[in-house]
Amino acid sequence: MCVTCGCGNTNNTTLSNQNGQSIPLHTHTHEHPHTHTHEHPHSHEHPHSHEHPHSHEHSHTHEHPHSHEHSHTHEHPHSHEHSHTHEHSHTHEHSHERTHEHTHSHEHPNENTDEHPPKASKAAVTEVLDLHLLEQRVLDKNDRIAERNRGFFAGRGVFALNLMSSPGAGKTCLLERTLREIGAPCAVIEGDQATSLDAEAIRATGTPAIQVNTGKGCHLEAEMIWAALPQLPLQDKTLLFIENVGNLVCPSLFDLGEHKRIVLMSVTEGENKPLKYPHIFRSADLVLLTKIDLLPYLDYDLPRALDAIHTIQPDAAILQVSARSGDGMAAWYDWLRQQKA
Amino acid sequence: MHELSLTRDILRVALQHANGQTIRSIRLHVGTLTNIEISALRFCFDACAAGTLAEGATLHIDTIPARAQCLGCEQILSLPSFAALCPCEKKARLRILSGDELLIKEMETEPCA
Numbered sequence: 001m002c003v004t005c006g007c008g009n010t011n012n013t014t015l016s017n018q019n020g021q022s023i024p025l026h027t028h029t030h031e032h033p034h035t036h037t038h039e040h041p042h043s044h045e046h047p048h049s050h051e052h053p054h055s056h057e058h059s060h061t062h063e064h065p066h067s068h069e070h071s072h073t074h075e076h077p078h079s080h081e082h083s084h085t086h087e088h089s090h091t092h093e094h095s096h097e098r099t100h101e102h103t104h105s106h107e108h109p110n111e112n113t114d115e116h117p118p119k120a121s122k123a124a125v126t127e128v129l130d131l132h133l134l135e136q137r138v139l140d141k142n143d144r145i146a147e148r149n150r151g152f153f154a155g156r157g158v159f160a161l162n163l164m165s166s167p168g169a170g171k172t173c174l175l176e177r178t179l180r181e182i183g184a185p186c187a188v189i190e191g192d193q194a195t196s197l198d199a200e201a202i203r204a205t206g207t208p209a210i211q212v213n214t215g216k217g218c219h220l221e222a223e224m225i226w227a228a229l230p231q232l233p234l235q236d237k238t239l240l241f242i243e244n245v246g247n248l249v250c251p252s253l254f255d256l257g258e259h260k261r262i263v264l265m266s267v268t269e270g271e272n273k274p275l276k277y278p279h280i281f282r283s284a285d286l287v288l289l290t291k292i293d294l295l296p297y298l299d300y301d302l303p304r305a306l307d308a309i310h311t312i313q314p315d316a317a318i319l320q321v322s323a324r325s326g327d328g329m330a331a332w333y334d335w336l337r338q339q340k341a
Numbered sequence: 342m343h344e345l346s347l348t349r350d351i352l353r354v355a356l357q358h359a360n361g362q363t364i365r366s367i368r369l370h371v372g373t374l375t376n377i378e379i380s381a382l383r384f385c386f387d388a389c390a391a392g393t394l395a396e397g398a399t400l401h402i403d404t405i406p407a408r409a410q411c412l413g414c415e416q417i418l419s420l421p422s423f424a425a426l427c428p429c430e431k432k433a434r435l436r437i438l439s440g441d442e443l444l445i446k447e448m449e450t451e452p453c454a
Binding site: 138311 | 351365374444449
């Protein structure tokens, strides 16, 4: 696996364009040689290990344990910096400038000096390591690409919706009926681990669709959307539906650049889903309760389900729909038409 | 397994800043509200770091507990799990103070000779 870009054997995400042709997602192979060449010269540094005798001077001073206390105190103040993490660009710049070099004695030598007299502690090399303060959000790269996607959408007048649910909650069925009835320009990006079945089903409605197969991946990421966008005809006022991989856990973490998040929850799934998978429901702008035509055949406690949604995300709109019977679909279309970028 | 994607991002950032130096440790702040499985993260890290300058590096993970302040009664509570509303009489919204962090705080590298 390439750790520069994260692509490689385990990340075999592929795109299928509108003609079903497979397109590789990662094209930035030019980054690969850089990491390799940088690593090699340092293997020549081994002769420097002759400088170990210097460590004897350090071992005579018994003040090393005190340096431990200092390093710990450095860590505590970081909790005050949490508010800064919300500013995307700032965290990135700081990480470069604040690369301080702290001499930092490790725990291991001290353990040894406890056991051995100082003069015999040849193994007790006080290591001096460079400390890099990074302060970088793990999802920084994804979030920056998501921001780029948002800019792309703004430039084209596209309104993007991220549809998430467990597998089988009815995302594709809802889209198929919606695309036939909404009467507005639409496009779809379909995310699944494998097959182009969903994209084919969408194309059968006359709507352009791109399939993203994530392979082993359990969610869509912003870069996959960025790669798919040039494959879609996107005109002004297009509604772009992004059907995420069926999964109530992982997709919630990854911003795709969408304007609104829609979480589907079918009435065959149980009323407690929002309480059991709070992360994804917490991020929802709209919760669609699907398959409501089945309610007469189920012991479904509708008030309890609505209360569970409200408990986790009181700001979410909730609509009850059935893509099969058409119940509630008009309200869903109204909600879509009211959305503005 | 979104931990695999996150691990790749962590390693990418760390190796970018390592300047070819061997990475000895990486310290993360992971809030309890982030939906990250720590054991999965460690597993992915060891696997992904193999063959890189971060191979064998120690992954320090500081878990940041979730705290929130009620916008009604203004009390600060620690959250055992997700909740949007305060259990107080006003049932007002809770503002998350901490627990949603997912940060690469710092790392230690062997110095350039």
